[in-house]
Amino acid sequence: MSSTPVGMSSPQRRSFRWWHSLPVLLVLGVVITWSQMPGHGEETGAGSKHETASTTSKLGGEIPEVEVIHPRKGGIERTTVQPGSVYAFESVDLYSMVSGYLKSQTVDIGSRVKKGEVIAEIDVPREKNAVELAAAMLEQAKAKALQAAAKVDAMDAERETAVATVAQTEADIDRLSSSLRLAESQYTRIKSLFERNAVPQSVVDENLNAVQAAKAAEKTAHLTVQTAKAKLAGAVARVEEAKADVIEAQASVRVAETQLGKAQVDLGYAQILAPFDGLVTRRNFHPSAFVRAASAGGDQPLLTVVRTDLMRVVVRVPDRDVVLTNPGDPAVVTIDGIGSREFRGKVSRIADSEDHQTRTMRVEIDLENPDRLLREGMYGRATIGLETLSERLTLPTACVLERSGKRQGVVQVVRDGKVERIKVELGADNGTLVEIDSGINPDDDVVLRSKSVLEPGMTVSPKLSG
Structure with a gap:
């Protein structure tokens, strides 16, 4: 059995010692690398150094920046936008009450007439x-x-x-x-x-x-x-x-x-009088034609006269908005054929009853028509104000993450630099803004958007939306 001289190691002992020294070397490398990082060992009380520290996490990652918004007071002005058709405020078919030959007719289609003006006369010797x-x-x-x-x-x-x-x-x-x-x-x-x-x-x-x-x-x-x-x-x-x-x-x-x-x-009755100031839109007879009295079977009117200084827009309001629609509600009407001009008025009358087939209620809006731009039969849209602005808080709908039921939701709020999930009670929602009835305050920082996935308790850097 051979022996090894003193002061020399065998190959096994040398291998054993290198393996045990490897963890020490790795730790020394991490310490050296960490000690050479920018800002290591500097005072945390300095302003620039504090900003650097506030943007780093405990694990060495960057703190995510989130865009926040403050709830706005004022609530949502609830409106309903519905198609509407323009009608003359008054329209009258003028029939003859006596039979005879049309002696004269001083108007034609498009003629302007005054109330009480004789516009046609029938020859009735009997x-x-x-x-x-x-x-x-x-x-x-x-x-x-x-x-x-x-x-x-x-x-x-x-x-x-x-x-x-x-x-x-x-x-x-x-x-x-x-x-x-x-x-x-x-x-x-x-x-x-x-x-x-x-x-x-x-x-x-x-x-x-x-x-x-x-x-x-x-x-x-x-x-x-x-x-x-x-x-x-x-x-x-x-x-x-x-x-x-x-x-x-x-x-x-x-x-x-x-x-x-x-x-x-x-x-x-042989004289046909204009019932009001208006416009002739229809005629069916010419002078010398025989006119049969309406009571004797005459089914065609001599003339049709419409009132055009005041028009009515007929709108069908859906069931969900019926209970909020009342006479006097403000209305803005735009007509497809006129362009972007807005005609402002108020709801003049409501049917107070829904159609059983369409589940809509007839609503009429009276509009002044001094320049006679509005014509019967025109088509457009009417925006009716159903509820005025309130003192409720509003947020963009993007702030609401979860909705449970019809009036419950969840928003994320940044408080003391950390994310919290708050349950809120929701009010009206117009697709862009939503009313918040309870759960948050006007000075809360509500998360609007974030590039990172946020979890409750996460440290974030809030940035107020411009």
Whole structure:
């Protein structure tokens, strides 16, 4: 067995020692490299050195920079943008109410008309004759009414005469009764004298005849009073009859006046008047053409007149916006054929009812049209303001990372240089901005965008969006 001289190593021992020294060499290399890095060993309190340190992580990587934004106050003005069609504020088809030949027509398509202007006239000779006949009948009825009134006066006079006759005959009865009593007293006295042979029989007979004559005269007076009263009753009846004749004659006058008025109305229908200031957009007849009355089957109007100084835009608002749409809401209308010009107005009226098939509600917007650029049938879009701005906070929709349910979401906020995930309650969303009802404050740094994937608790460098 051989031995190895002292002070010399065998090949195995030399190999063993090199292997154990390799980790030490690696550590020394890392230490030397780290010690030679820029900024190593310098003061952390210096300004430039602090910036360098703040942009390096504990592991030696760069801190990611994120773009942040502050929530803005003011909320979202909720609007609805819907297609709309332009209609004339008023449109009237003018029909004839009488049949006849079109005598004249002073307007044509495109003519401007004024309210009450005669724009067409129909020749109606029968209606003219009817007016003349009704006027003559009215005069006749008035004459009969005058005659009846005069008859009443005559009957009143006759009645007054009868009353006077009755009074006179009744007075005659009193006078004759007094004469009878005088004759009877005279007869009694003469008869007493005859019994005493103071007077002859002939004197008694004369007084007796006087008594009988007085009785006959009184009886005749009573009959005369009865006759006078009968005549009075007849006169009173004739007065009432005359008064009834007056009422009948006055009724005939009113009937004649009504007939005359109807004939005049029918004759007035021969003139077609403009119902308002507007524009003629349609005509169907030319002068000398026969026009049939609408009541006699005429189905074509002579003319169509529309009002153009004020137009109405009809919009169909969908179900989701119906409850927010009210008269007075501001509206801006743009028309495809006019360009970028905006017509501003307000919601004038709503149907307050949805169509069962389309689930939309009719909404009308009145627009002034002084320069007459708006024409019936034009098409465009109406933007209706449904809700005004509020004090709610708003963020770009890109800030909301997660949405759970209809009103819940998550945003990332940088606080003390670290990322936090905050649950927020969402409000209205117009596709660009979203309202935040709760969860964040106006001075929070909300992450808008980042080039790196952010995790809760990660250190970041916030940069306010310009």
